[in-house]
Ligand SMILES: [Zn+2]
């Protein structure tokens with residue numbers, strides 16, 4: 001359920017639904033798709049209650065497996081009830097210690113397949129991900145400052161997403177602390193100086209504190225970026241899973 | 254006399270080996286002559302001076318005497334003086350539970 005210009009990804013059809021759709025209208029559609037595909041499992045990302053609440057209430061479809069990522073409303077009764085209601089759930093961010101329900105820990109899933117040791121030289125010192133308007137102006141002021149320190153800098157302005165971090169391979173990434181970017185950087189041994197963005201559900205601040213580097217001013221950011229570029233070390237890896245491993249886990253579970 | 258407790262280096266953190274000559278006028282830790290700077294009417298350690306400049310970037314002009322100080326290279330290295338504005342600093346605000354929740358989640362992409 002994302003932008004209409006992506007009708008297919010990973011060889012799987014995407015059904016786009018408008019945010020304004022009522023849950024009681026969406027629910028039979030989800031059930032009909034499950035029926036048509038003969039699905040015995042419905043895998044749910046982040047929202048066990050369904051993105052629009054369409055999965056809550058008495059459920060007659062296939063067993064549900066929820067892949068849970070850190071949410072701000074983790075302690076809300078509605079969320080806890082939704083976690084209890086699904087047949088199975090796993091925690092993709094157990095290291096954030098955010099979930100009250102006792103579900104198996106799985107750890108983050110990332111698309112990247114290479115390990116840091118497979119990477120040779122870093123092609124780039126600093127990649128600034130300015131994926132939203134708030135960050136664009138800042139990145140334009142930051143870029144010349146980092147260049148003046150002799151760093152090789154590139155700014156990505158959100159028009160080329162998803163980012164191919166494996167190809168760009170910066171030493172340091174400056175950008176939001178969304179799930180994918182954060183764990184991909186970590187998986188590739190790239191330092192991540194986080195600029196956590198406010199979200200209604202996703203807690204980027206919590207993730208940034210736990211997994212990335214957090215600074216408290218533009219000057220501190222400049223200083224840290226230069227230090228990390230000049231140092232030889234790479235961040236410790238967070239154990240993470242490739243999507244295929246997770247798919248196998250679910251099928252075998 | 255105790256040892257200087259400043260760990261701020263020019264580029265990297267390190268332990269200072271000098272004996273202290275005074276206490277920082279802000280955090281009170283013992284510091285040596287190398288690691289003291291005058292800030293307004295106080296003599297403070299490098300860390301406190303840096304923190305003060307970071308917290309009050311608009312007052313940087315009153316710290317002009319630090320302009321060629323290698324310990325403050327980071328704050329003055331660019332020809333672009335005071336490049337950052339309030340909106341830039343707001344990116345670094347610590348966000349509590351009350352933080353803007355009117356922004357829709359975008360799980361994909363980032
Ligand atoms: Zn001090």
Ligand SMILES: [Zn+2]
Nearest residue numbers: 257269285288
């Ligand atoms: Zn000293």
